[in-house]
Amino acid sequence: MFDSLVLADLPPEAEALRGTVKALVQETLATLTLEQRARSWAGFDATFSRAMAAAGLIGLTLPREYGGQGRGPFARFVVVEELLTVGAPVAAHWIADRQSAPLLLRYGSETQRRYYLPRICRGEIYFCIGMSEPGAGSDLASVRTRAVATESGWRLSGQKVWTTYAHRDDFMIALVRTSEQSSDRREGLSQFIVDLRAPGVNVRPIEDLAGDRHFSEVYFDDVVLPAEALVGAEGQGWEQCIAELAFERSGPERIYSSSVLLDAWIAHLRGVGRRDEATRALVGQLASQLAVLREMSIGCTALLERGMSPVVEASIVKDLGTAFEQSIPALIADDLGAHPGEPVAPELVRTLHYLSQLSPAFSLRGGTREILRGIIARGMGLR
C-alpha cells in the first residue's frame, strides 16, 4: 500500500537555498514578537513578500519565461520549510505562490499567464482562495455563488466566506456555478479570477477567537466580469479545483504551525536547566515525530518532482502533521502548568495560549481531518 512513498534525499541544489532564506528572514524576524511569529502563514507583510520576490524566492517552480525560477518542488520545500520553521510573515504572497500561480500555469490562457504570473513572481499582486461559502464547507460542490453569461462576459452574485486575507489581497480565484443543467453537482462549476476592487465586491473581515482578522466574508452583488476572467474551461471548475487543492495539500505547511512555540519552549527548558527524565522524553517524542513527518513530507515532494499528484499520500501526511502541530500546545500547556515554580517568559505564555486557542484551525483549513480520512479510505479502495 502506498509503495511509491519512500525516503528521498533533498538534492544539494535545493539545500543551497537554505542559506539565502535564513539570511533574508533574519532582519524581519528581529522586528517581530514571538506571538507574531507564531502566526506564521497568517502573518501579512507586503514588504517582506517583496523582499522575498527580489531574492527570487517567489514562483520558484514557475517557468522562467513567466518570471519564475524554473526550479522543482524540492527547492520550494526547502524555502517553505525555512520560512515556516521560524514563523516568517508569508501570508501576503502565500496563496498566489502555492496554488493560484500553479493553477493559472496549468489551466490559464496564455494572456492570463503573461499578465498574472510575472506580477505574482515580483510580489506585486496577492491572491486568495474563493471556495467556501456559508452553505458549502466540506461539501464544496454545493456552492451557490453564480456567474451568468452576458454579451461581453459574466455577471457574478453570491457570497464566499472564510476567505483568508480577501480584505488585503488583490484577486480571488472563485469556484462558482455557471450551469444547473446536470444532476451531478460537480458539473456546471467554473473558476474565475475576480478583481477584489471591482464595483459590487464587498469584503468584511471576520475577527477570530484570538482577536485577529485574517479571514473575511466576500459579497458579490452583480459584479461585472470580463470574458477573460474565466480560468480554464467553463464547466471544468470542479476538476481544476481538485488540482488546486492538490497543490495546497502536498506542501510541507502541515508540520510547522507550532514550531515557534516548540523551540521557544525548548529554549525555556534549557534556560531553567530542566532535564529530568520526563522532560527529556517529551522533548524527544516531539523531535522524533518531527523528524519522521518531515521525511514523509519530503517523500511527497519527491512524488511531485516525478510529476505525480500524490493526493492520498499528501492527505496522510497532512492528517498526521496537523495532529502533531495540535499536540504541541496541548503537551506544552500541561508541561508548563505542571511546573508552577518555574519563571516563564510572559511572551511564551501568550504564544502558548494563542496556539492552544487557534490550533483547531490546523485540521480545518485546507480540508477537515474527517474529509482527509475519507480521501485516504477511498485511496485504499474502501469507498
Place this chain on the structure above:
Amino acid sequence: MGLDELLHPFDRLLSAVVTPAVVRAVDAGDSPQGLWSELVASGYLDLLVPESAGGAGVSLADAYPLLALLGRYVVPLPVGETMIARALLAEACLPAPGGPLLLLAPRQTDSGWWQAGVPMGSLARHALVDDGERLRLVELDSVSLESAGLHASQSANVRWNTIPTASAELARPASGLGAAAALLRAVSISGAAGRILDFSLDYARERVQFGKPIGRQQAIQQQLALLAEQVLMARFAASMGCRAGIDQGVLAIAVAKQVTSAAVPAIAAIAHAVHGALGITAEFDLQLYTRRLHEWRVANGSETYWARMVGEARLASDVATSTDFVRRRITVPVGSLPPGEMEVP
C-alpha cells in the same frame, strides 16, 4: 546484483517457507531446524556481509525492504540479528558459528550480566555481546538462557553470573548492539504493521453486517485511514534508522524505535477492533502479528526509553530550531552535510 533481484526471490522464499503453520509450530516450541536450514541454504544470511568476504554486500540503508519482510512474514527466528552479526564477524575476519545469533547489550551489575525479554532468544546458540567497549562472541547455553515464559513466544531472559567467556572479540559499531537490535525491532514492527493493514483492509471488504461490507461504514473507514497513517509513519521511521546505519551514532535509530514503538498500541487496537471477536482467536492469523507487535514495542527499549535519548540530545544542542536539529542530527545521512553544517554528535 540489483536490489530487486534480491528482494523478490526473498519475498517468494519467505512466503513459501514461513507459513502461518510454521510460525505457530515454532511459537509452540517445535524445532525451527527445518526453517533454519532453508534460510541457510538460501544464502540470505550473508546479505550484509561484504562482497569481498563472500556476501551480497548490501548496506543496511539499502536492506530496509528486505529486512522489513522478516516482519511482514513474522519469521520466527532471529534472522536480522544473525545477518548483522555475520557481517560484523566477517568485517573482523572472523568465522561465524553456525545457527542463529543474537545481538545483546546486557546490563552489567555486581551480581552478573543480564538482559530480559530478548525476542526469539531461546532459539539462538550464540550471541555477540556488547560490553560497552568491545563485542564478544559468546556461546549460549541452558544456564544463561531462560524462557521469559510468555505464551507462545520464544522470548528469553539471558543471565550470566560471571562475565561470559568469549571465543573471539571484535570492534563495536558506534551505535552499539542495543541500538542495532532496536533498529531490527523497529524494522520488524514496520513490516508486520504493513501486513496487519492488508489483513484489516481485506477483512473490512469481506465482512458483511447490516447488509453491506463493514468497510463501507464511515466509522470503520476513518479507523482504517488512521491505521494506514501509523503504518506509513512506522515505515518511514524504520527506513530512516536503516539509512543512518549502525556505524553513525544512535539518534536516527532512537527515532526509528521511538516512532515505531509508539505506533504499536494504535495499530494493534484498530486492527483488532476491525476484526471483531474472530481477531482474538488462536486460529486466526492476526494474533501471530499483534502478539509480536506488543512484544517488540517493549523489547530493546520502548518509545519513552528512546525518546529520552533524543530529548537529551535536543536539550544539549545549541541549534535554535528543532528543524535544524533534526536535519543535522537525524535526517541527513551523516557525512553528506556540507562542511560547516556538521555538528559533532
